[in-house]
Every structure is written in structure tokens, then in C-alpha cells.
Amino acid sequence: MNDALRFLLTESPEPLPLDSVDAWWRRHLELLSRFPAPADLALAGGFLADRLGYAFASGYQAAHRSLFPMLPEDRPCALCATEPGGAHPSAIQTRLTDTDSGLRLSGTKTFVTLGTRAELLLVVASDGQDAQGRNRLKMVMVGAKRPGVRVTALPELPFVPEIPHAELVLEDVVVAPEEVLLGDGYARYLKPFRTVEDCHVHLALLGWLLQVARRSGWPESVREELLALAVMMRGLAQADPTDAATHLALGGALELARRTLERVGPLWERVDAPTRERWERDRKLLDVAGKVRAKRLEAARQRPQGPTSEGP
Template sequence: MNDVLEYLLTAPIAEAAPADLDQAWARHAALTEPFRSPVDRAIAGGFAADRLGFAFLSGYQEALRQLLPEVAGAELIAVSATEEGGAHPAAIRTVLEPAGDGWIVRGTKTFTTIGEYARWLVVVAATGAVVDGRHQLRAVLVEAGQPGVTVTNRPPLPMAPEIPHATVLFEDAVARPLPGDGYADFLKPFRTVEDVHVLAATLGWLVRVGRTAGWPQPELQRLLAAVAMVRGLDLDRPDSPGVHIALGGIFAEFARLLEQSEPLWQQTDAVTRDRWERDRALLATAGRVRAKRLETAWRRVAAAAE
């Protein structure tokens, strides 16, 4: 079956809980194989997840596959961008340098999601060039298991502790540059693409919760309507003001949906309900940045209309 809406309503619900992140990803890979688009795989992967953290994993991975189809595969990938001063171009101190016939990276990334489990790291590094007052960045692909890469786990976060984060030290690690500008063509659009796919996976997971707990049909209808809205976004143009404005509307509808469904959580089992209360803050972590992108999108629309 490759109709993801029908799949959400009729597919069997896997009951066995994954033992760890690797098992959660293996389940995602097995159950989402029939679906062609990354957003549909994120939705189906969220439905396969037994908790919000593993739904996030599905969305995060499929966002990378949407933006970087050339690195798509069965192995886990992680974005390694954030440094001590953040992930803005001016804060990037990790450097990319030529070495023989190839390239190497050197520096420290302070917050790499699933760093411990990733086979490949997409590292954002500075080239040393400055154009129009801005550091030029490249996104490069680095194999995590090579000798020049040291991954050190950070303490688990209070929310979604199943998803680890790490500090990663690069010491002349061999790297393969990816096409385009590391900020404009990767890091900036990735934040939007990630928002879309994580929301898609969350909605898939909520359908699973609702079906398991016997939520009423009107609630499942609202969830599927939100899924359809997410699927309708044009992710070939993630920098479009229209995409940001539409996504802002979808998030507003999603917030209302969560508020309306609040009483229904009393019908869910205690473990699922307690995890939801623990992990729901995960959905708000990018809210401030998303609000700024929405303001910028409206300003761009206003400027174009003048």
C-alpha cells in the first residue's frame, strides 16, 4: 500500500517497543519502504514509532533525505553544525582545507543530534573565504567512524532522552564537499525542511496514539486533514515566503488540534501519556526561530507587493 492516508487508518500497529534507537530506525526502514517521498516516509515512520522521540528520528532522517538525495541510504545521518557560538555563519570556526587530492575538516561541534549512532555526518565548515562580509561555508560529508572523528555523548535531555546528542571533535578528518553554499543551500533550508518532516512524523504518531486509544472519528479526521496540509507544501522551494507562511498556518492549526485533543489523552495508557507530557516540549524547541522566519516571509511578500 502506497497511499499514506489510507495506511494511517488501516495499517496494523506494531506493539513491540524498540530496544534502542538502532531498532527504531530498522523498524522505520522496514515499514516505510513502499513510500516514495521523504515526507510520506516520515509520516509512516512516525506511525511506526511507539514514542515521540522515535517519531522525531523518522522526521529528522527523512528531512535530510529530502534535502540531500545524493546521500540517501539506509544508514543514519546527522547534521553537525552547531558550535559554541551557535550555527550562524559568523559562529562557525570549524575549517575545511584542501589536503592532497581531497579535503579535511578541523574543529569542534558542540551539539550533534544522534551523533553516537550516525554513520555519516553532514558538517558545516568555513572555507576561509569572505564574500560581502560573510564567511563562506560548505557542507561536507564525513564518515563518523574514521580515526579523525571523536564523538563524546552529552548528558541526556529531559525530553526525548532516547535521542542522544554529542560533541564531535574533527582532527583532520577526511571530508567530501557537497554541492552549493553550506549556509544558503543547506543549513538555512534544512531548518524549514526539518520542521515539515518532524511535524509530519508527529502527526503520523498521533494517529497511532488515537487509533490505539480509540479516539473518536472526528479527531482522526482532523489529524488526517493536518497530514494532507503538510503533504501539500512545495518542498522543492523551502526558501519561498509562501512555504513559510503556509507552514505558519499549519503550525497554528496543529496547536489548536493539540488543545482540542487534550481531554482525549485520559483515554491513552499511562506510559504513552507520561511520555507525551515529558516529551511534548520537543515540538516547541524551534518555535522562536520559526516565528522569525514567518515574520521575514511576510516582509518579503509586502516588499514584493509594493
Template sequence: MDSVLDYLLTAPTEVAALTSVRAAWQRHQRTAERFDVPVDAALACGFGADRLGYAFLSGYQAALRALLPELAPGELVSLCATEAGGGHPAAIRTAVTERDGEWFVDGTKTFATLGGPADRLVVIGSVGAGADGRNRLRAVLVDTDQSAVVRTELPETPFIPEIPHAAVTFTDARARALPGDGYSGYLKPFRTIEDIHVLAAALGWLIRMGRSGAVARPLLEQLLATAAALRDLGRMPASSPGAHIALGGVLARFDELPQSTAPIWERVDPADRARWERDLALLRVAGKVRGLRLEAAWHAVRDSAG
């Protein structure tokens, strides 16, 4: 196979139903091992998902591998940032401390995607205020097989209910510190990386659905062109203003999906159409934050050009 784009056009469109997160994760691993780049794995594994929720799982896990290539292939991972005050750096109160060369975590994360079944957590915590008074963040890895980590399952969300979320409390939990600043090195770039890889996985799933419904070639060509754009974005630094601006253009295409993909839903199983209508909100999450990032990227470009 020359590329993941060829894979999306030639892989079998019939896939067995998935019945759990673990089953979806096992299928993801079998497909992902064929691709060296996380965004390609997101596209291919999304194609193999039987619904948008499990495509999200693939995109989310691929995004974490793009952020942290050293993660073991078989580990289901969750990034934990959100707290009672939100996900803004100033709102993070979970404490990360070093004692005698070891790192420990204390605090509660209120909304961790896949936090319940995760084997390992990427936790964003505070190491205290800097000289400028700002909250200084650190990213650490925490294994979940320790009694110091307590996870509480949260109610299902209205869309992609197959993907569980949990509140996670740490009480002197042992951790391994990651190098660099927790905000600029991990939390900030992950927001962009996650967008790219989750959109790629959703697109892979849509291409399979389009092929299953034998839609006209122009629609598949449009979806594949968007996949090619996401592949390039997945290879660019998340700090690039150009990448953010191009991603804004891709997101605008996704806003048109309810209309442009209508021929797909006329031809597929009604259960697939119903799930699509229920889960479409996933693609519109954090629209305000995305808008702010796009405006900041344009400001950076104008400042550089000026």
C-alpha cells in the same frame, strides 16, 4: 494502498515496543522503503514509532533525505552545525579546507543530534571570509569510521531522552565536499525541511495513538487534514515564502494539540500519556527562530506584491 493517508487510517495500531535507536532505525527502514517521497515516509514511520522520541528520529532522517536524496537508505545520518558560539553562520569556526584535491575538516561541533550512533555526518564548516567579510560556509560529508572523528556523548535532554546527542571533534578528518553554498544550499533550507518532516512524523504517531484510543472521528479527520497539508509542504521548495507562511499556519495548529488531543490521552496507557507530557516541548523548540522565518516570508510576499 493508494496513499500514505490511507496507510495512516488502515495500518495496524499495535506496535512492538522499541528499546534502542538502532531498533527504531531498523523499523524505520522497513517502513520507509514502501514510500518514494521523504515526507510520506516521515508520516508512515512516525505512525510506526512507539513514542514521540522515535517518531522524531524518523522525521529527522526523512528530512535529511529530502535535503540530500543521494544518502544511502541504510545510513543513519546527523547534520552537524552548532558550535560553542551557536548555530548562526557567523558563529561557525570549524574549518573546511581543500588540499591537493581532497577535503579535510578541523574543529568541534558541540551538539549533534544522533551524532553518536550516526554512520555519516553532514558537516557545515567555514572556508574563510569572503570579500564582504562574511563567513563563507561549505557542506561536506564525513564518514564516522575514521580515527580523526572523535564523538563524546552528551547528557540526556529533558524531553525525548531516547534520542542521543554528541559533541564531535574533527582533526584533519577526510571529507567529501557537497556542491554549492553551505548556508543557502544546506543549513538554511534544512531548518524548514526538518520542521516539516519532524512535524509529519509526530502527526503520524498522534494519528496512531488516536486510533488506538478510538477517539471520535472529527479529531482524526482534523489530524489527517493537517497531515495532508504537511505532505504538500514537503513537496515545495524550502525557499518558498508561501511554504513558510503555510507552515506557520500548521505550527499554530500544533500549538493547540495539548487541548485538541486531550481525548486521546484519556484513553491510552498512562505511560504513553506521561511520555507525551514530558516530550511535548519538542514541538515548541526554536519558536523564536520560526517566528523570524515567518515574518521574513511575509516581508518577501509584500515586497513581491508591491
């Protein structure tokens, strides 16, 4: 942790321009050996980004490093869940089937973040139903260049347009048994990824904001507050993402971060025009999945947190 804090406080706050997602990936790779902990990698990647979009990309990749530590470090990944009916377990129609010639994967994913740049695709698929008739999900790892994999770029979003998104079509893709990750695809991977992603993307955001604050002369008290939020979020990134207590604490941390962003609004007048204008365009990214976060927090509030003391 101290290495990451020193980096945020002493590294030059003048980021080198990033003119493409490939340039971002090269810079992200350079940080891997220095910051092996995914949370620190997210902070450092955010700090070195010249805009929010590339900070987000580093946080997104760090989230993969956290939840899927078995994946190769030098290949960008994308989690592929959303389908025409959504990303709820019951909406997953992509199928993993065991045929006479081996495992095959077929289906469509309608929205894959970093889809056109990813080299490894983590695909949520159903291999049938359980005794209660519910979708039984698996997480399957396939290379983006494998026969039967078709990735089609989607139009740019109105915010963070630098980050590509894609539609994914899988047509009878050959899958090796070892490419089906162990454990339940929903409980072990898809559901906790939402929490892990929130933690690491916000770490990258805070790293980027600290860089902006340092080079724009924001007050020391604001920089220290951002640093304290980063330490808090780093702790949550290392907590159990399936625990309701983690979700309660994360809900509080996200609210504190939101209040800080509101409070520093006038300070953006000190920031250079290109950075300020991109921020005004891209800050909508922070509202994405807001309803999902609210439902997660409400569910955590409804879950018992431990034994109740009856008193003497």
C-alpha cells in the same frame, strides 16, 4: 499519497515495542522500500513508533532524505552545525582547508542530534571569507568512523531521552573533493534544512498521533482533523523550502496543529498510562526552536510576495 493515507487508516495501531535506537532504525529501514517519498516515510515512521522520540527520529531522517537525496538510504545521518558560538553562519569556526596533501576538516560541534548513532555526518564548515568578509560555508560529508573524528555522547535530555546527542570533534580529517557538496553550505543546505526538518518532524508527529487516536478510541472527527493536517503538511514538505510563501503557509499549519493539540488535551485520559506519561514528558520537544520559527515567519511577512497591482 493515497498509499500513505491507507497505511495510516488500516495498519494495526498497536505498535511493537522499541527498546533502543537500533531497534527504531531497523524498523525505519523496513519502510524505505514501501514509502520512497520522504514525506510518506515520515508519516509511516511516526505511525509505527511507540513513543514521540522515535517518531521524531523518523521525521529527522526523512528530512535528510528530502534535502540530501544523493545520500545512501541505509545509513543514518546527522547534520552538524551548532558550535560554541551557535549555528549562525558567522559563528561557524570549523574549517575546511586545502593543504598540499589535500582537503582537511577541523573543528568542534557542540550538539549533534543522533550523533552517537549516525554513520554519516553532514558538517557545516567555512573555507574562508567572501569579498564582504562573510563566512563562506560548505557542507561536507564524512564517515563517523574516519580517523580524526571523535564523537562523545552528551547527557540525556529531560525529554525524548531515547534520542542520543553528542559532541563532535574533528581533527585534521581527510576529505575527498567529491565529499564537499555542491552549492553554498548555508543557502543550499543549512537554512532550508530548518524548514524541511519542521515539515517532516511534524509529519511524523501527526502519524504518531493518528496511531494513538485510533488505538485509544478518540472521536472520528479528531482523527479526520489529524489526517487533514497530515495532508496539508505533506504538501508543504514538497514546496520550495527557500520561498517566503512556504514559510507563511507553514507558520499557519503549525498554528493549526498547535490548536488541535490543545483541543484534544482531555482525550489523553483515554490513552494508556505509559504512553500518556511519556507524552507529558516529551511534548516539550515541540517547543524547541520556537524562537527560530518565529523569526522565520516574521522575516517571511516582511518579504514582498510578488508584484503589486496598481489598479486601473
